[in-house]
Amino acid sequence: MDQLVQVIKQLSDEEYLNFYRLLKEQKAEKSADYLKIIREGEDNDDDITVQLEVNKNSLYTLKSRLLKKIESFLVTQLKDYQMDLLRKAVNNPDLLYENSRDICVITLKKLERDLLHYDLPYELITIYKALKKMYINTPEYYNYSQLYNKHIAYTLAIDKAEDLLGEFFKTYGNYQLTRNHLDKEQLQLFKNELENLCNLYESHRLFVYKCIVSIFYNIYLEDRTNNESEFEDTENHLSEVKAVFSKYPADPVYLHIKPIFDYLTFSYYHHLKLNKKAGECFDLVNDNIVRFLTYFNLNFYTSQFLITKIERYVRLGHEERLYEENKGIVDDLSFDPNNVSGYVNFVKYLALSCYYAGNIEEAARQIQKLRNRLSLKKYVFADIELKVLLCLFYCLLNEDDLCQQLIGSTKRQLRVYDKDKVKHIRLVLKIVIVSISGKEFGKAEKIEKYIKDFNLLNINEYSFLHYLKLDKQFIQQLTPLVKS
Incomplete structure (x- = not known):
C-alpha cells in the first residue's frame, strides 16, 4: 500500500481538502481519519492501528478500499480537464481562424505539451496538423510534418x-x-x-x-x-x-x-x-x-481467474468455501456462450464449487447441461476434459452405465493423440474403471498408484484437472463403493 501513502502525500492542499470532505459526506470516518493521519506525516502501520483502534487485517481492508476511492476521485478531477483538452483539440479550426498567429502558436504548443503528457496521440494529430499550417513558410514546417506523420503511425x-x-x-x-x-x-x-x-x-x-x-x-x-x-x-x-x-x-x-x-x-x-x-x-x-x-x-x-481461484482454495484447504461465496455473486455473473472458452471455465467453476460442497448431483448436472447446450466437436480436448470430469462425478454417484459410456467415448477420441502424451488421461479412466469394478481387494492401492503416476505425467501441453484434489479423501470416496 506504499502507493496509497505516496498519493495521499502528493495531493495538493485543495485536492486533499476536497477528498477529506467527500469521505466525511460518505460517512467513511475511519478512511477520513486515516487520510488525515497520513497527511500529517505518520506512516507506521502499527501506530496507525492504535490510533484508529483497528487490527491489521481491518487496516489492510480499509487501505484497499481507500485506494479505490482515491483513484476514482483523481479520475473525476482529471476528466474535466482532459475533456477540456479534447474539446480544444477538436475545435482548433475556431482557434486558427479567430486569433492571431502568435496566439494560435502559443495555445497549440500548450495543448501539445498537455496531450503528450496524457499520451493522447489521436488528438495530437490535429494539433500537429494545425502547427504545420502555422509554420508553412518556415523551416519548422518540416519538423511538424514529421511529427504529424510520426503520430499518424503511432496511433496506428x-x-x-x-x-x-x-x-x-x-x-x-x-x-x-x-x-x-x-x-x-x-x-x-x-x-x-x-x-x-x-x-x-x-x-x-x-x-x-x-x-x-x-x-x-x-x-x-x-x-x-x-x-x-x-x-x-x-x-x-x-x-x-x-x-x-x-x-x-x-x-x-x-x-x-x-x-x-x-x-x-x-x-x-x-x-x-x-x-x-x-x-x-x-x-x-x-x-x-x-x-x-x-x-x-x-x-x-x-475466466482464467476462476480456475486459478479453485486451485488456490484447494491448495489452502479452503475449497468448501467456494459454494457459499458463489451465492452472493452467481446471479450477477453471466458468460456469453459464444465465448466458448470463458463459458466452459465458468461452468467448470460452478460445478467444482458444488462438488467441493458435497453436492455431486448438481456438479454433474452443470457439466451435462453445458455439454447439451454447446457443440464441442471443434474442441475435442475440452470435450475430453468435461467427459472425464463428468465420469468421475457419475462414478461417485454409482452411475456405472453412464461411466462406461463416457469411458468408451473418451477412449475413441484419444486415438487421434500421441499415446505417450495422453497417458495421464488414460490413467484417470483407469481410476474410474477400478472404482466401478466388482473386485474390492487392492482397489485403494491401485487408485493411489494411478494418482501418483498421473501427477508425474500431468505436466505436458495436455495437462488438466489441476483444480481437482486427488488426495486420500478422494480415494476413500471411490473405494467404498460396492458394485453389484
Whole structure:
C-alpha cells in the first residue's frame, strides 16, 4: 500500500481538502481519519492501528478500499480537464481562424505539451496538423510534418497493439479448448509482433500492453517444468509496470487496467507457490470479481481467474468455501456462450464449487447441461476434459452405465493423440474403471498408484484437472463403493 501513502502525500492542499470532505459526506470516518493521519506525516502501520483502534487485517481492508476511492476521485478531477483538452483539440479550426498567429502558436504548443503528457496521440494529430499550417513558410514546417506523420503511425501502432491484445487472448481461449500446437505457435507470433511494435516507439502505453501478454505467456504457456526460465522476466515486468502506474496515477486507461495486473501478480506468485504474497493481490481481484469478469473480458482472458481461484482454495484447504461465496455473486455473473472458452471455465467453476460442497448431483448436472447446450466437436480436448470430469462425478454417484459410456467415448477420441502424451488421461479412466469394478481387494492401492503416476505425467501441453484434489479423501470416496 506504499502507493496509497505516496498519493495521499502528493495531493495538493485543495485536492486533499476536497477528498477529506467527500469521505466525511460518505460517512467513511475511519478512511477520513486515516487520510488525515497520513497527511500529517505518520506512516507506521502499527501506530496507525492504535490510533484508529483497528487490527491489521481491518487496516489492510480499509487501505484497499481507500485506494479505490482515491483513484476514482483523481479520475473525476482529471476528466474535466482532459475533456477540456479534447474539446480544444477538436475545435482548433475556431482557434486558427479567430486569433492571431502568435496566439494560435502559443495555445497549440500548450495543448501539445498537455496531450503528450496524457499520451493522447489521436488528438495530437490535429494539433500537429494545425502547427504545420502555422509554420508553412518556415523551416519548422518540416519538423511538424514529421511529427504529424510520426503520430499518424503511432496511433496506428496503438490500434494494432490493442488488436493484437484481443487476438492473443481470443487465441489463448481457443488453445485451452483444443491444445492445438498451431494455436500455441500463433500465440508466440502475436507475442513477438507486440514486442517488435513496442521496440519501434518509446511509449509507456505500448510497453504496458506488451507486458500484459509477456507476463501471461510466461506464466501459462512456458514449460511448467522449467521454473527458472519460465519466470525470468516476469518480476521485472511487474515492477516496471508498477512504476508506470505510479508515474501516471490518474491516467484513465491505467486506472481501468490495473486489476489486470493485480490478477497477473496474484497468478505469478500463485505459480511460484508463494501463497502469502499471492493472497494480497488475490483479495483485490476477488473482492471485485463480478466487475473483473464482466468488464475486462474484451481484452483479457478473465475466466482464467476462476480456475486459478479453485486451485488456490484447494491448495489452502479452503475449497468448501467456494459454494457459499458463489451465492452472493452467481446471479450477477453471466458468460456469453459464444465465448466458448470463458463459458466452459465458468461452468467448470460452478460445478467444482458444488462438488467441493458435497453436492455431486448438481456438479454433474452443470457439466451435462453445458455439454447439451454447446457443440464441442471443434474442441475435442475440452470435450475430453468435461467427459472425464463428468465420469468421475457419475462414478461417485454409482452411475456405472453412464461411466462406461463416457469411458468408451473418451477412449475413441484419444486415438487421434500421441499415446505417450495422453497417458495421464488414460490413467484417470483407469481410476474410474477400478472404482466401478466388482473386485474390492487392492482397489485403494491401485487408485493411489494411478494418482501418483498421473501427477508425474500431468505436466505436458495436455495437462488438466489441476483444480481437482486427488488426495486420500478422494480415494476413500471411490473405494467404498460396492458394485453389484
